[in-house]
Amino acid sequence: MAVSLDIAALRARRPEGIDIAATQGDGLGCHAGKDAMRAAAEAAGLSATLEQYKRDYPAGPHDQPQSMCPAFGSLRVGLRMRRTATILSGSACCVYGLTFTSHFYGARRSVGYVPFNSETLVTGKLFEDIREAVHASAKPEECDAVVVINLCVPTASGVPLRLLPKQIDGVRVIGIDVPGFGVPTHAEAKDVLAGAMLKFARTEAEQGPVQAPRGGRSERPSVALIGEMFPADPVVIGGLLEPLGLSAGPVVPTREWRELYGALDAAAVAAIHPFYTASVREFEAAGRPVVGSAPVGHDGTAEWLEAIGNVCDVPRDKIAAAQNRWLPAIRGALSAAPIRGRITLSGYEGSELLVARLLVESGAEVPYVGTACPRTPWSEPDRAWLEARGVRIRYRASLEDDLAAFEEFRPDLAIGTTPVVQKAKEAGTPALYFTNLISARPLMGAAGAGSLAKVVNAALANRPRFDAMRAFFEGVGTGHAAGIWQDVPRIKAAPKAQAPEKPVGEMA
Numbered sequence: 125m126a127v128s129l130d131i132a133a134l135r136a137r138r139p140e141g142i143d144i145a146a147t148q149g150d151g152l153g154c155h156a157g158k159d160a161m162r163a164a165a166e167a168a169g170l171s172a173t174l175e176q177y178k179r180d181y182p183a184g185p186h187d188q189p190q191s192m193c194p195a196f197g198s199l200r201v202g203l204r205m206r207r208t209a210t211i212l213s214g215s216a217c218c219v220y221g222l223t224f225t226s227h228f229y230g231a232r233r234s235v236g237y238v239p240f241n242s243e244t245l246v247t248g249k250l251f252e253d254i255r256e257a258v259h260a261s262a263k264p265e266e267c268d269a270v271v272v273i274n275l276c277v278p279t280a281s282g283v284p285l286r287l288l289p290k291q292i293d294g295v296r297v298i299g300i301d302v303p304g305f306g307v308p309t310h311a312e313a314k315d316v317l318a319g320a321m322l323k324f325a326r327t328e329a330e331q332g333p334v335q336a337p338r339g340g341r342s343e344r345p346s347v348a349l350i351g352e353m354f355p356a357d358p359v360v361i362g363g364l365l366e367p368l369g370l371s372a373g374p375v376v377p378t379r380e381w382r383e384l385y386g387a388l389d390a391a392a393v394a395a396i397h398p399f400y401t402a403s404v405r406e407f408e409a410a411g412r413p414v415v416g417s418a419p420v421g422h423d424g425t426a427e428w429l430e431a432i433g434n435v436c437d438v439p440r441d442k443i444a445a446a447q448n449r450w451l452p453a454i455r456g457a458l459s460a461a462p463i464r465g466r467i468t469l470s471g472y473e474g475s476e477l478l479v480a481r482l483l484v485e486s487g488a489e490v491p492y493v494g495t496a497c498p499r500t501p502w503s504e505p506d507r508a509w510l511e512a513r514g515v516r517i518r519y520r521a522s523l524e525d526d527l528a529a530f531e532e533f534r535p536d537l538a539i540g541t542t543p544v545v546q547k548a549k550e551a552g553t554p555a556l557y558f559t560n561l562i563s564a565r566p567l568m569g570a571a572g573a574g575s576l577a578k579v580v581n582a583a584l585a586n587r588p589r590f591d592a593m594r595a596f597f598e599g600v601g602t603g604h605a606a607g608i609w610q611d612v613p614r615i616k617a618a619p620k621a622q623a624p625e626k627p628v629g630e631m632a
């Protein structure tokens with residue numbers, strides 16, 4: 125929207141912290157470039173937040189993997205929590221995309237939106253509008269928490285969510301900045317909100333009694349689990365922990381506020397997905413030991429049971445008994461469902477290394493794993509195990525990295541993101557979309573050991589169909605048959621018109 129502004133007057137009226145420069149010219153958005161956005165945010169006083177993000181979510185080897193708008197991760201976490209209202213503050217086009225994607229993934233919940241224009245942004249009226257929206261949403265009979273998410277432009281302009289009230293009638297108010305120029309992936313944006321909520325809940329627990337878990341406290345000490353996983357996985361993990369005298373605790377990101385206290389109350393924490401740096405910081409501040417990797421496959425389960433047993437002071441013989449109880453079943457499930465073939469793997473869910481371990485233990489050759497997530501201490505056991513078996517791991521992998529691996533290794537099956545799958549299929553190679561077809565399956569314990577083989581082997585067996593289709597459609601849609609003119613079309617000269625015969629009787 126074009127708005128004519130009296131900048132001098134606005135400057136005089138603006139509240140501290142709002143950066144007028146951020147609203148000049150074409151405004152700021154994905155198109156403005158990361159450096160311009162970052163500079164504007166720093167000028168608006170957000171250096172500390174951006175520095176923290178840099179430490180929590182290190183970029184490199186290159187800048188940022190191709191990924192959807194990172195804020196989707198935070199939005200999704202908020203929308204999946206009971207009694208939680210989520211409000212976006214950002215450009216209308218960003219909010220349109222984010223709400224569309226949320227509803228595409230079945231949010232079935234309203235997303236709050238506080239619109240703005242140049243004037244409300246510059247004068248600070250946007251902040252007042254956000255505060256008003258928060259007050260209107262914070263109804264204790266409906267909500268435990270209201271989440272406000274600053275997208276790129278309000279973050280770059282320094283809209284100060286930290287100045288929102290912390291609570292309204294007992295409803296917590298959580299304001300977070302989730303700019304695309306500060307948080308590299310939507311996976312890590314889940315951590316931004318989960319970490320902010322854990323911090324809030326930890327402070328509450330330190331100040332006095334808090335709500336007990338819905339089903340009461342477990343008799344056995346629990347292990348909180350970090351990472352969105354297949355719904356059966358926490359149940360399987362609970363079974364694996366039982367011979368250690370432990371139980372599976374809440375999964376973070378949680379599905380309701382009171383589960384945060386239960387998670388903080390756990391005896392230990394399992395960082396199943398390894399990129400939740402801010403959440404881990406809160407658990408460590410609460411004095412909870414954090415264990416990396418996950419109980420995947422034979423070796424992964426053996427190491428994980430030992431690591432969890434050790435941090436929870438479980439006697440050695442009990443750990444050995446748990447291993448003896450579960451490992452033969454996992455080995456049996458793996459050998460009953462072998463996978464034969466070369467597979468390249470890439471994704472942005474954070475579970476890529478775990479899936480690769482399962483594939484390797486099932487007998488597959490996995491020369492390459494790419495993950496959009498960074499290298500962290502909690503995936504180090506998986507990195508060491510995979511690299512010892514010749515797997516090349518690329519953290520913060522870009523699409524170019526994944527495609528180059530596909531060209532180099534010519535796999536029998538490519539598991540990856542949408543463009544990787546598209547490229548593989550074009551080349552006549554069976555391919556599976558990681559997010560929908562692989563990460564939406566059980567991976568843990570014996571249940572996980574056999575679950576991948578079915579879908580992977582079915583895809584591998586599709587190769588002859590791809591060959592037949594390629595042969596049938598050979599040349600269609602490429603080169604001269606692409607439907608695109610290869611050259612400027614030449615107009616043929618029309619044949620010369622014949623002189624009409626002289627009509628009978630006409631005068632010469």
Ligand code: SF4
Pocket residue numbers: 153154155193194195214215217218221275276277303304305
């Ligand atoms: S909020 Fe998301 S879509 Fe909007 S400018 Fe930032 S990264 Fe792009």
